[in-house]
Amino acid sequence: MIDKKPNLAHFDTWRQWKQGGSREAKQTLIETYLPLVEYVSGRLAIGLPKNVSKEDLGSFGIMGLIDAVEKFDYERGLQFETYASWRIRGAIIDGLRQGDWVPRSVREKAKKIEEAYQKLEQKYLRTVTDEEISDYLQVTEDEFQHMLQEIAVTSICSIDEPIREEESETRLSLLVDERAKNPEFTVNEFYLKETLARAIEKLTEKERIVVSLFYFEELSLSEIAEVMSLSPSRISQLHSKAMLRLRGVLSRYKVQLFEK
Structure with a gap:
């Protein structure tokens, strides 16, 4: 039986992190997908009150990205970018809600x-x-x-x-x-x-x-x-x-x- 590799970017790095537990590989993945945090936080920033800083949005988003890297199942061949974007978005909104930013x-x-x-x-x-x-x-x-x-x-x-x-x-x-x-x-x-x-x-x-x-x-x-x-x-x-x-x-x- 031919072992087909899922169509996923950075597959080898994912394998090193998920199967080998490589912290270096995990850090590489986080750094690789950091632009997703900037993209998602930038879209959510539209129309938010001025007292909500971009730094706060970015911090919440990074936590969502880390969570996505930890929970993503790389062997299923799904697009990590889509999954991570949802996780980042959810983390930012949850962070804002916890801060009671809306009266x-x-x-x-x-x-x-x-x-x-x-x-x-x-x-x-x-x-x-x-x-x-x-x-x-x-x-x-x-x-x-x-x-x-x-x-x-x-x-x-x-x-x-x-x-x-x-x-x-x-x-x-x-x-x-x-x-x-x-x-x-x-x-x-x-x-x-x-x-x-x-x-x-x-x-x-x-x-x-x-x-x-x-x-x-x-x-x-x-x-x-x-x-x-x-x-x-x-x-x-x-x-x-x-x-x-x-x-x-x-x-x-x-x-x-x-x-x-």
Whole structure:
């Protein structure tokens, strides 16, 4: 039988670290993938308050990178860059949350808007307007837009956040590709993708464009503003609304999946 080597960059270094326990190999891997920390932290820094330093983001990110190097299974032939990016992102967001960088009042506003989208869109079975959300929240449309601007920095979601507060299972556990998926996992994964696809279709045209350019084309919010000929603050609002709509859909999915 031919022993095929997984298609993975720096395979020999991975083998030295994972099989031989070489600390030098581990350090080499960390140094090799350090640019990932700068890339991920740079994207997350967009729109964050000025009191959040890039040095803090980098420190959190390095911890995520180290964790990724320690936990990655190099023999499965997966792309380490993708896995590490998620781990780095999760570590940065978790580090920020532990530092309580978002005021409680802002989090409460985000929760109220998310619940408003969830209830109204479930009631009307369509995309609701800013006017309808404002009426539901009993605020003016200008006040609603200001709320969106305030909560723009809270629309980041950590995959290391527990699905339910009292349990340790995280969103990451839904994404990790185990060696063999059981039928229930496959059905749930398919349903989640279908749910997200339908949710994205219900976004407004501008919201879909922002989501596509930010998450798939990997443009910054300022770059998206140039593409769409809108102000960065307007792009930030569109991004916030899109994330709140999608969170509402995922909240319903979570209840259906985990409360049965």
